[in-house]
Amino acid sequence: MLDSLFNIDCGYLEGLVRGFRNGILRQTDYLNLVQCETLDDLKLHLQSTDYGNFLANEPSPLQVSVIDDKLREKLVIEFQHLRNHAVEPLATFMDYITYGYMIDNIVLLITGALHQRPISELMPKCHPLGTFDQIEAINVANTSVELYNAVLVDTPLAEFFGECVSEQDLDELNIEIIRNTLYKAYLESFYNYCKGLGGTTADVMCPILAFEADRRAFIITVNSFGTELTKEDRAKLYPTCGRLYPDGLAALARADDPENVKQVAEFYTEYRALFEGAGNNPGEKTLEDKFFEYEVKLNVNAFMQQFHCGVFYSYLRLKEQECRNVVWIAECIAQKHRAKIDNYIPIL
């Protein structure tokens, strides 16, 4: 897409999203937030930020879950406002963003159904961006074929589902495999779509999605140790659009313990740094947090360029990280567990 023509369709929305981005909490805000004694203090401070009166109609005392819901609700409203005004190709791009949430929701519901939980209880836990008409009827399906034929065939996820159709009954392992296969297909499709858009969008989005793919590959490998997942099955779950493809993935497929994973990461400068400082001891950051930090960095960098769709993705990701941070701080305050309150990931 020609940069100069970008603004015709998406200039307004890009401006909006950049405005929203400026409302992201800064380091000073976090410093103030961690000083809060109660959740009401937190509310009072958030009132002075761009969040404004989003908690004004909630009766005290506040619950962390209420804060979480409201934070998410605000983000969803913003995102849907953007989506409603979007035209092609941004519209498809933003739809792609929601597919990830759909996958998560489906897996959440099926797992819940396996544990005999009523759907109505699970629905509020689903991410509102990933809902679709048929989602609540998902427990009709007992096998993945049924899942596909009955529920997913009408949804945009249908195209990602091709590989995981089987007559096997759905069980825990199966669901995880479905989730990861779906996610793999989704990531690859999204990657190709961004690549097809070309221009700055591809420049910005491809590294972000490549990192996402690699992160999934690492995490799948690490989590697979000590489960029944065979190495061949595991290898099938790796998204192939990352920087690890093909050599790194092949090496990961052979890995037997976390040490092997670390050796694979040694070959890639950016991942080596992530693995080096990571650990579970106090004072060290977990690998997950390291990944989050790196993701935040990539997403912040997306705003350095103009005339591309990547900012919409990055904004959502940053805002989600912010929600996680605020909820983390809120949890620490609510549980009077101040030792770990600084474990949030600053964004700006």
Added chain:
Amino acid sequence: MGSLFRSEEVALCQLFLQSESAYTCVSELGELGLVQFRDLNPDVNAFQRKFVNEVRRCDEMERKLRYLEREIRRDTIPVLDTGDNPEAPMPREMIDLEANFEKLENELKEVNSNAEALKRNYLELTELRHILKKTQVFFDEAMYPPNLPPDQSAYFDDDDETVNLLTDVSLHQLKHIGIWLVILKPFEVRINSCQSTITTLVASTDGRDGCGGNLDGGSASLTQNLLPDEAKGPIQLGFVAGVILRERVASFERMLWRACRGNVFLRQAQIEEPLEDPATGEQVYKSVFIIFFQGEQLKLRVKKICEGFRATMYPCPEAPADRREMAMGVKTRLDDLNTVLSQTQDHRHRVLVSAARNLRSWMLKVWKIKAIYHSLNMFNIDTIQNGLIAECWIPVADLETVQLALRRGTEKSGSLPAILNRLSCVEAPPTFHRTNKFTRAFQALIDSYGVASYREMNPAVYTIITFPFLFSIMFGDIGHGLLMTLFGSWMVWKEKPLSVKKTDNEIWNIFFGGRYIIWLMGVFSMYTGLIYNDVFSKSLNLFGSSWHVPFDDETIRNNAELMLDPKEPKQYDGSPYPVGLDPLWQLANNKINFLNSYKMKISIIFGIVHMMFGIFLSLWNHKFFSRRLNIVCEFIPQVLFMCCLFVYLALLIFIKWVNYGAGPDVPIVLTPGCAPSILITFINMVLMKGYQQQSDNNPCSAYMFDGQYYIQMMLVFLALICVPWMLVTKPYFLHKASKQRAMLGTSGVEGGLEESGEPTTLPAQPAEDHDMGEIAIHQGIHTIEFVLGSVSHTASYLRLWALSLAHAQLSEVLWGMVLRNGLSTAGTTGGFAMYFIFAVWACLTVAILVLMEGLSAFLHTLRLHWVEFQSKFYDGQGYAFVPFSFDAILEANENAVTEQK
């Protein structure tokens, strides 16, 4: 009224308040609205301040009130607005208020939850009633299928005990099997369990397309062969009936089809009237559906899907008699529920009505309490004396009033008096202009450019006249001016009722806020319209034209153009038209040439006067702030520069107007043909070019008076001297002063300051070389800006002419193209045509000429004031005085509330 010319003197004061009386004192000050508190703890977080708990309690009360208000609005009960302004309640009353709100909220919540439960019940029953009604239709249809040819009725078992359901066969299945005569599923619904009649029923998919003939005895056996084995035995069909949101029907149907592989049969009918959703209170449209299926597996599945789509399922008895009975039961229960519901609603209504009576005053009280605690949070805590210390800006003129208010506050709480101290301060105080309803709009025009620096000359006073005047030069037309005046007068006349009626219509608010500006602009436009002699592009012949047409009819008919000669006494009286333009010019061919020259010249003259006035205002600024250096190094050369070039230009215009003319006894040198062009004269003057000696046969002179060349040389020379004067002298004197100071040492700082006459801008740091450079650069920019600006600003005033020309031409075109068509049509048709054409013309006049042109002229006037006029003297570096005032806070809160609606 001295404060009109400058902002008021504002003093920084320190306020010692006893902790018991602080609340009441601040409350009194809030009612007064003359004190601006300074935040003394800017580094303290909002949640770490002293009175954060009280603020939080107010937030909580506000939330409850908002909840009440929402409920009141839902019931469309009018909120009583008596317009009275209750005082902020004492802190101890806060607890009563809180308890009161708490009680109300709980009561309301309880009523609401009851009502919701009842409504849900009601909804369920209504849905059930619909189901019973609609399913009856389905069952009836099955019994007497409407699309079967009459002669097929033999195939139906009319026995009451068995109801056969006929179905439309889905087209999908039809294609799948590949025959066009199919049975979907023969089934029966057993009504009386004692009977077990089996009827297989054959149905044509479409009786109309000629297949009816095949429906004979043979086809029955054919279909039986097609059926799976168990279908031949008695088939127990189950069914589920329910209600679903109408927009979900399509995907629901598709899902059912997919999940059950087409083995269910769905019928649905729409419920025509909308139903109320008890949770949200919205009206939603729903559909009744009934699903038939076979076997337990499918039943489970169908139920799951129904749940998934949030369809509500209801038990529906199979027998018609049972259904009828149930319908009766439902009806009676509905009636009962209705009475209960209306009672609940009545109760709710009563609660809300009583709340609505007090809602506004409660809201005001809570807002006031909150504002007071916000202010208290800005104070310092005096731990020793158990008091609070505040710093605030107070207009000096109001110190007495503030003292009185403080006394009232302390009396109320009955504690020790509050102490007010004046402090000296280095910081510039806020700018406070006391305005009334008339000056407010003008002050707002100035403030939107930049709030005046403390005690600087306030241009708003002069703007009151110059603004409408410059506007009217561009908008000169009696007709359009009259429309504007009438509109302005109406707004001024209806001021009170209009200002009470609050709207959030931004455009209206802008117009209403500027009603006095609009009125003045209208009046001034009528005046200039009189001078231009322009009413909707036509002229008024009030005093009789000075020109006469001596030609006879024939001459006029035969000549397309005739020229009137001012030298002929028969054609021109010799004395001009008393006021404004002679109406005869309206007919002249060279009207535009004449007007252009005239309007351009007055634009330049008014522009120069306006700018010179601005420069002279800077003298008052310099004198007030005792910046002697600025008078000598800036004001004098600026005036000199302007006089030498541009005032002289204006002078030339007057000389040309006065000296040159076309009377009978004017010498040839002074005839219009000989008049030198002012533009060329001026350009030659600046280029210091001598004029060509005129040849012998040309009697005209390039000069307007004797010695003009040398005078002009001298003026240009003087102007040129002014440039380095402005550029160099000030930095030089400053440099000298700072050197002197350095020699005197630090003790002489004050003396040096006074000597330089520049107390505010002098640097106090040792890095003087750097500052000197800065000063020199600043001065350079200032000088270049002034010199270049004087040229471009003078030219900029030509917009007065341009806009005026555009306005006159537009209104002339509108008259010529629209209204003349109506006027030139004769007879009755002309009357009718005129009726419509006038409407068009009037609309266009208002929309384009008054609104659009008015807006554009307004903007140009604004620019002339902001850029050309104010750049000569106005700093605009101040910040506004924002007193702590309940009125302002309440208004802001109310606006926020109306915005949310």
